[in-house]
Amino acid sequence: MALPAPNLDDRRFxxxxxxxxxxxxxxxxxxxxxxxxxxxxxxxxxxxxMVDQLLYRLNRVPEKNFLAFxxxxxxxxxxxxxxxxxxxxxxxxxxxxxxLLPAGxxxxxxHTEDREAVxxxxxxxxxxxxxxxxxLVTIAATGGQTDRTSDLRAGKDVRCFxxxxxxxxxxxxxxxxxxxxxxxxxxxxxxxxxxxxxPRQPPLVWEAWDGTAWTECPADEDTTGGLNRPGDVxxxxxxxxxxxxxxxxxxxxxxxxxxxxxxxxxxxxxxPTIRVAEAATIGGIVPAxxxxxxxxxxxxxSEGVPGQRFRVAKVPVLTDGDPIVVRVSxxxxxxxxxxxxxxxxxxxxxxxxTLDAVNGEFLFPPAVREPNGSMRYYGAVPPKGARIEVARxxxxxxxxGNVARGAISVLRSSVPYVSTVENREAAAxxxxxxxxxxxxxxAPNQLRVQERAVTAEDYELIARQAAxxxxxxxxxxxxxxxxxxxxxxxxxxxxxxxxxxxxxFEQLIPSEGMLATITARLDERRLVGTRLVVEPPYYQGVTxxxxxxxxxxxxxxxxxxxxxxxxSYLNPLRGGPDGTGWPFGRxxxxxxxxxxxxxxxxxGLVEEIRLFPADPLTxxxxxxxxxxxxxxxxxxxxxxxxxxVTSGGPRGTGEQR
Numbered sequence: 163m164a165l166p167a168p169n170l171d172d173r174r175f176x177x178x179x180x181x182x183x184x185x186x187x188x189x190x191x192x193x194x195x196x197x198x199x200x201x202x203x204x205x206x207x208x209x210x211x212m213v214d215q216l217l218y219r220l221n222r223v224p225e226k227n228f229l230a231f232x233x234x235x236x237x238x239x240x241x242x243x244x245x246x247x248x249x250x251x252x253x254x255x256x257x258x259x260x261x262l263l264p265a266g267x268x269x270x271x272x273h274t275e276d277r278e279a280v281x282x283x284x285x286x287x288x289x290x291x292x293x294x295x296x297x298l299v300t301i302a303a304t305g306g307q308t309d310r311t312s313d314l315r316a317g318k319d320v321r322c323f324x325x326x327x328x329x330x331x332x333x334x335x336x337x338x339x340x341x342x343x344x345x346x347x348x349x350x351x352x353x354x355x356x357x358x359x360x361p362r363q364p365p366l367v368w369e370a371w372d373g374t375a376w377t378e379c380p381a382d383e384d385t386t387g388g389l390n391r392p393g394d395v396x397x398x399x400x401x402x403x404x405x406x407x408x409x410x411x412x413x414x415x416x417x418x419x420x421x422x423x424x425x426x427x428x429x430x431x432x433x434p435t436i437r438v439a440e441a442a443t444i445g446g447i448v449p450a451x452x453x454x455x456x457x458x459x460x461x462x463x464s465e466g467v468p469g470q471r472f473r474v475a476k477v478p479v480l481t482d483g484d485p486i487v488v489r490v491s492x493x494x495x496x497x498x499x500x501x502x503x504x505x506x507x508x509x510x511x512x513x514x515x516t517l518d519a520v521n522g523e524f525l526f527p528p529a530v531r532e533p534n535g536s537m538r539y540y541g542a543v544p545p546k547g548a549r550i551e552v553a554r555x556x557x558x559x560x561x562x563g564n565v566a567r568g569a570i571s572v573l574r575s576s577v578p579y580v581s582t583v584e585n586r587e588a589a590a591x592x593x594x595x596x597x598x599x600x601x602x603x604x605a606p607n608q609l610r611v612q613e614r615a616v617t618a619e620d621y622e623l624i625a626r627q628a629a630x631x632x633x634x635x636x637x638x639x640x641x642x643x644x645x646x647x648x649x650x651x652x653x654x655x656x657x658x659x660x661x662x663x664x665x666x667f668e669q670l671i672p673s674e675g676m677l678a679t680i681t682a683r684l685d686e687r688r689l690v691g692t693r694l695v696v697e698p699p700y701y702q703g704v705t706x707x708x709x710x711x712x713x714x715x716x717x718x719x720x721x722x723x724x725x726x727x728x729x730s731y732l733n734p735l736r737g738g739p740d741g742t743g744w745p746f747g748r749x750x751x752x753x754x755x756x757x758x759x760x761x762x763x764x765x766g767l768v769e770e771i772r773l774f775p776a777d778p779l780t781x782x783x784x785x786x787x788x789x790x791x792x793x794x795x796x797x798x799x800x801x802x803x804x805x806x807v808t809s810g811g812p813r814g815t816g817e818q819r
Contacts (some may be wrong), residue, residue, distance in 0.1 A: 179207055250446075251288065261290040333705070352435060358432075372400055432589045466544070487501075508540045564589055565589045587669075700796040752788040754800035756771055775787070
């Protein structure tokens with residue numbers, strides 16, 4: 163257990179008053195009126211109040227010393243992290259020249275009376291390169307390849323696939339140039355001949371060549387119904403889209419490929435045809451961060467002594483991007499100084515600085531006097547009179563940047579021909595800076611771990627430091643087979659629901675970058691011979707079907723409240739009995755769902771509840787049960803709950819909702 167901190171003086175206000183009155187009786191026995199109405203007692207109470215405040219401050223000395231010791235041990239507050247989002251910019255019309263959206267272009271959410279606008283800035287330059295359709299090639303599943311460009315230009319109907327389409331058939335669209343990270347619209351005039359296919363779910367996949375392989379590129383919209391009617395297909399091209407040679411022609415290739423149908427999915431009985439095909443760049447995709455970029459900020463002038471400190475104007479400083487570089491003027495040029503964690507490995511000539519990201523303070527290397535009187539330098543010292551500046555740093559961040567999808571819609575930086583902006587997915591990764599109270603809890607654990615992962619708690623602590631934007635982390639023994647004797651770290655990313663607590667399944671899958679970061683950090687610190695698995699947990703879908711009776715309330719309002727309660731309670735991030743996320747391995751039972759629905763305002767009677775296990779990917783339900791088991795490495799996921807509300811008598815003979 164921790165050593166108890168001493169209470170340096172435990173006297174309180176009333177004790178001080180009583181003690182003062184006892185002294186009055188000893189020193190001034192003629193003073194006999196000790197009632198609160200006496201002016202002298204009023205003075206005693208006033209001084210007792212002031213002494214009580216001094217004692218409170220005195221008793222904070224152990225806390226101050228504790229924080230001072232942590233500072234000596236090198237414990238620093240974690241700075242905030244900035245949320246990032248992928249933004250889609252659209253042009254007012256297709257252009258003949260490249261439209262460049264420079265890095266640092268600002269966009270924001272809508273400013274309202276009760277909420278400030280959240281500002282994002284693009285991280286990279288976005289060139290929106292114009293293109294047009296140059297080639298059309300069809301490839302059969304058997305390997306036959308045909309150039310149909312001349313037929314298309316002659317206005318003939320071109321079959322996209324074989325007369326009897328088969329999985330593997332493809333039609334290739336050759337763009338005049340590669341257009342990485344661009345939004346490309348294919349305008350097609352197709353004849354309806356793809357008999358049998360469901361236009362809402364065609365067995366097709368769109369892909370782009372990235373220089374080494376075909377990469378799936380999602381369609382923002384497809385009004386052709388699987389190439390069965392005239393319309394547009396808007397594709398989001400990957401960053402690696404590269405030109406290649408197909409059939410002797412070099413172009414930026416897109417491919418529409420027939421895939422095997424899912425069970426019950428209709429398939430083509432005849433090939434659709436294309437009579438007219440056009441392509442144009444209508445926008446682009448670029449990442450943006452909830453941060454402001456400051457360039458070329460002057461910190462001051464060096465005095466030529468060790469241990470100098472300089473502070474930037476805007477704090478906190480974000481460290482989750484490109485490395486920060488401090489520049490020192492030497493003659494007519496500049497020298498770059500590297501930011502390091504500490505000076506323990508720095509030699510006398512190393513140009514190193516440390517950064518306190520929370521306070522925005524840069525510390526240049528110190529010098530220590532040795533026992534023999536000599537000075538030991540832990541890094542180079544900037545010459546006297548040298549100007550010091552930060553080439554570039556980012557400031558901002560925090561949870562406020564985790565906005566829902568579609569929230570970013572305002573263009574703050576005016577760019578010609580750019581008309582709209584949208585984030586098609588919620589921004590993620592924003593984390594508030596660590597507080598002193600949180601650091602006091604973390605520091606003893608950090609000192610105990612000593613950068614080595616031994617216990618499950620060690621793995622979780624180190625993983626949390628590697629990925630602070632992860633919402634939940636859980637370490638447990640890996641399964642049998644090749645993973646026996648290993649550690650399995652389950653990662654649940656932070657997510658912002660589009661509506662209330664209604665998360666989509668894809669929002670709960672951590673990115674490859676987050677998994678790789680955690681894996682790399684743990685791999686350096688695990689015990690030799692320990693197998694390591696870092697992955698998302700298994701999600702058990704649960705569908706609740708309920709019948710309720712409203713008690714004098716609007717059935718529509720009751721239905722909405724009941725659905726919100728179910729999605730809130732069966733939430734892997736903020737649900738469960740204590741509201742901190744559904745516990746790993748906790749089953750879903752009839753009784754607790756009954757209690758959740760019974761607490762909804764306006765519910766008079768819960769007539770029926772049925773629980774169904776469901777597949778989060780396909781949505782297929784299993785057999786109804788009163789208890790759905792959840793594996794120890796699994797969390798619950800709400801899969802399309804259904805609530806029917808009736809108004810009227812106890813048997814719900816009134817209108818249904």
